[in-house]
Every structure is written in C-alpha cells, then in structure tokens.
Amino acid sequence: xxxxxxxxxxxxxxxxxxxxxxxxxxxxxxxxxxxxxxxxxxxxxxxxxxxxxxxxxxxxxxxxxxxxxxxxxxxxxxxxxxxxxxxxxxxxxxxxxxxxxxxxxxxxxxxxxxxxxxxxxxxxxxxxxxxxxxxxxxxxxxxxxxxxxxxxxxxxxxxxxxxxxxxxxxxxxxxxxxxxxxxxxxxxxxxxxxxxxxxxxxxxxxxxxxxxxxxxxxxxxxxxxxxxxxxxxxxxxxxxxxxxxxxxxxxxxxxxxxxxxxxxxxxxxxxxxxxxxxxxxxxxxxxxxxxxxxxxxxxxxxxxxxxxxxxxxxxxxxxxxxxxxxxxxxxxxxxxxxxxxxxxx
Numbered sequence: 001x002x003x004x005x006x007x008x009x010x011x012x013x014x015x016x017x018x019x020x021x022x023x024x025x026x027x028x029x030x031x032x033x034x035x036x037x038x039x040x041x042x043x044x045x046x047x048x049x050x051x052x053x054x055x056x057x058x059x060x061x062x063x064x065x066x067x068x069x070x071x072x073x074x075x076x077x078x079x080x081x082x083x084x085x086x087x088x089x090x091x092x093x094x095x096x097x098x099x100x101x102x103x104x105x106x107x108x109x110x111x112x113x114x115x116x117x118x119x120x121x122x123x124x125x126x127x128x129x130x131x132x133x134x135x136x137x138x139x140x141x142x143x144x145x146x147x148x149x150x151x152x153x154x155x156x157x158x159x160x161x162x163x164x165x166x167x168x169x170x171x172x173x174x175x176x177x178x179x180x181x182x183x184x185x186x187x188x189x190x191x192x193x194x195x196x197x198x199x200x201x202x203x204x205x206x207x208x209x210x211x212x213x214x215x216x217x218x219x220x221x222x223x224x225x226x227x228x229x230x231x232x233x234x235x236x237x238x239x240x241x242x243x244x245x246x247x248x249x250x251x252x253x254x255x256x257x258x259x260x261x262x263x264x265x266x267x268x269x270x271x272x273x274x275x276x277x278x279x280x281x282x283x284x285x286x287x288x289x290x291x292x293x294x295x296x297x298x299x300x301x302x303x304x305x306x307x308x309x310x311x312x313x314x315x316x317x318x319x320x321x322x323x324x325x326x327x328x329x330x331x332x333x334x335x336x337x338x339x340x341x342x343x344x345x
Contacts, residue, residue: 108183117174123165132178138170155201157192188233244269245283257318
C-alpha cells in the first residue's frame with residue numbers, strides 16, 4: 001500500500017471515530033416547530049442528531065433554506081384582550097366565552113349559563129319572568145329609567161315585559177346564571193329588579209347546583225324554586241284554609257312511594273303552590289318534600305329490618321335508586337342501609 005492509500009484510510013478512520021467540529025448536543029424541538037429542511041452539503045448531518053436551528057445555520061453558512069424559527073409558546077397575556085391567553089390549549093378552553101342552555105322541570109324552566117362574556121346586551125324584554133345571579137364581573141344595567149351597578153353576588157328578578165339591558169363596566173368578563181320561567185303561570189309579581197336579599201341569592205345558587213346534577217330530583221327542585229319565588233314575591237299569598245297542612249301530610253303518608261309534586265298538594269289544600277308551601281312549613285317546620293323524604297327513609301328502614309335487600313327497600317320506599325337511598329339513610333340515621341341491615345338481621 002502506498003503513502004497516499006495509507007493517508008486516505010487514516011482519514012476515513014478519523015471521520016468515523018472522531019466527532020465533527022460542528023456537531024452539538026441534541027436539543028429537542030418544540031412540538032409546533034416545522035421539520036428542519038436538510039441543507040445540501042458535502043457531508044450530511046447524522047439523522048440521530050437534532051440540533052437547534054441557530055447552531056445548524058452557523059455550522060453550514062452556505063445553506064439559506066432553513067425554515068424560520070417560531071417563538072416559544074408561553075402564557076403571556078395578549079395585549080388588548082382581557083382574560084385571554086395564548087399558548088396553552090387547556091387555558092384557551094377554560095377562558096374562551098361560552099353559553100349553555102338546558103330545559104328542566106319538564107320544560108317549564110330554562111337554565112341559561114354564560115361564561116366569559118364581554119358583549120353588551122341591548123335593551124330588550126321577555127314575556128316570562130327571569131331570575132339571575134352575577135357570579136363574576138361588573139355590569140351597568142338599565143331597567144326602564146333606572147340604572148343599576150351589578151357586581152359579583154348580585155341577584156336579579158325581572159318581571160315579564162320589563163325592559164332591561166346592560167353593558168360591561170369593569171375588567172372582568174361576565175359569568176352569569178339565570179332561570180327563565182317559560183311556563184310558570186302562577187308566578188307572583190317579583191320584587192326587583194336588583195335584589196339585595198342574601199338568603200334569596202343563596203337559595204338561587206343552591207337551586208342551580210341541584211339543576212346541574214345529571215339526574216334531577218324534579219319534586220325537590222320545584223319546591224326549592226317555589227321557596228325562592230315566595231321570598232321574592234311582592235305580596236304574600238293568602239293563608240290556606242284551616243286543616244290544609246294536616247290534609248297535605250295525610251296525602252303524603254298515603255302516597256310516600258309515588259311521584260308527588262307541589263301541584264298535587266296545592267289541589268289537596270285548595271290553594272296555590274305558594275300557599276300550600278307556606279301552610280305546611282308553618283305547621284310542621286319543614287317543607288313538604290323534606291317530610292316526604294323522611295317518610296320514605298322510615299319505610300326503607302322497616303323493609304331492611306325485615307330482611308329486604310337494599311335495592312328492593314329503595315324501590316319499595318319510592319327512592320330513585322339505591323344510591324339515593326344510601327345518601328338519605330346515612331344523613332338521617334348515621335349508618336348505611338347495608339350496615340343497618342347486617343346489624344339488625
């Protein structure tokens with residue numbers, strides 16, 4: 001082998017064993033960066049090495065086809081847009097404006113929920129009552145000739161055909177829940193539009209939480225809404241006839257396993273739903289539906305003591321399912337139905 005041949009072999013050996021001068025430690029690219037365009041050169045970069053765009057450009061100055069590098073994504077607030085962030089898909093999903101509508105109570109009530117709303121609402125009217133609660137944000141509302149400053153925790157009660165509109169007046173976007181009483185013909189005239197009663201606001205929030213459940217207890221939700229309307233009514237309902245509360249209690253005792261609503265009790269008491277509710281509370285200290293749940297819990301307890309399975313006891317007592325029985329039983333007796341059955345059998 002001549003000297004030139006030895007020199008070529010030694011150069012190949014060095015090329016295979018020694019790292020190139022322009023190689024750098026591998027740096028992972030961001031997920032949203034485009035793939036690096038391979039530059040024509042006499043010596044191709046190893047495929048396993050992924051280097052930053054800046055180092056690649058420095059290593060091969062003859063290349064002018066490298067794709068421009070995108071800025072790293074971050075959580076910096078975008079200028080001119082309150083409460084909007086870019087960079088995180090999850091953050092975008094949380095912060096983007098959205099509305100939802102759900103019909104409840106047999107379609108008689110429509111639950112409307114607004115999240116992250118910045119738009120103004122032009123003056124308008126409804127032909128049905130509306131009750132709403134500002135969860136977050138500030139608004140300036142006009143209602144007729146009056147103006148109201150709305151903030152977080154403000155409850156609204158709007159009667160049919162009452163003109164109203166609002167515009168944003170703060171930095172926070174609007175978060176607002178409302179109930180439209182589409183088919184509630186005996187709704188009393190409401191004291192509003194801006195309500196300062198904290199108890200009423202708490203009752204409204206509790207009602208919204210109940211209506212958010214995947215399975216809604218319609219009778220309990222109707223009763224809770226009626227209680228709220230009683231508190232918001234301008235004029236109290238007339239007192240029910242003497243003996244009305246006892247007649248309603250007797251009806252509940254004989255129909256404890258059936259689906260019972262306030263309208264049934266109002267028919268028994270020969271009064272409105274509001275009058276029936278007030279009369280029952282005045283006599284027994286609890287609402288009719290709480291009284292009914294207590295009757296059902298006692299019925300289930302007797303069935304369990306007799307050896308019935310939990311599912312059968314729940315069905316016999318009128319509960320929606322075994323989970324409903326378990327929750328109610330634990331609240332009232334401090335023990336689960338299955339544990340009670342084992343203890344007494």
